[in-house]
């Protein structure tokens with residue numbers, strides 16, 4: 291999978307179960323009728339149980355300058371839970387899940403289905419709102435390294 295160039299996202303949730311988020315590449319569109327995407331999230335990620343319990347998540351598609359944020363939400367810097375949100379500026383759209391100000395696009399979702407496949411949950415999101423950000427280079431991930439995609 292490391293041979294596949296991907297976009298980089300922070301998927302975040304908030305609600306009764308609490309605030310959390312993870313850096314993710316496994317995000318894909320499913321259909322536009324109804325607007326639906328999916329994320330593939332490891333059972334070991336703290337965000338997994340939070341997203342299922344809260345029933346909402348927001349996908350923030352990262353710009354190239356958000357590399358440090360991607361490191362933080364991957365857990366590599368030792369920050370956990372709500373501590374991760376001290377980096378960046380976050381504001382909810384309609385579900386209450388945090389959307390990153392400065393994201394290339396933020397896609398706010400209600401969980402519409404979950405399928406367990408081995409180590410991961412495939413979580414489907416019904417799109418509730420979209421906030422389009424500025425143009426500019428995207429953060430990409432290839433061969434286990436970050437890159438800027440103009």
Ligand SMILES: Cc1cc2nc3c(=O)[nH]c(=O)nc-3n(C[C@H](O)[C@H](O)[C@H](O)COP(=O)(O)O)c2cc1C
Pocket residue numbers: 298311312313314315316317330331332334335336337360363364365370371431
């Ligand atoms: C570039 C990058 C992409 C990642 N993509 C995914 C992914 O698609 N799915 C996933 O389950 N974990 C992915 N991870 C790992 C999670 O970010 C990491 O396990 C999680 O944030 C750990 O959070 P926790 O400490 O709250 O459990 C990725 C990590 C990096 C650095």
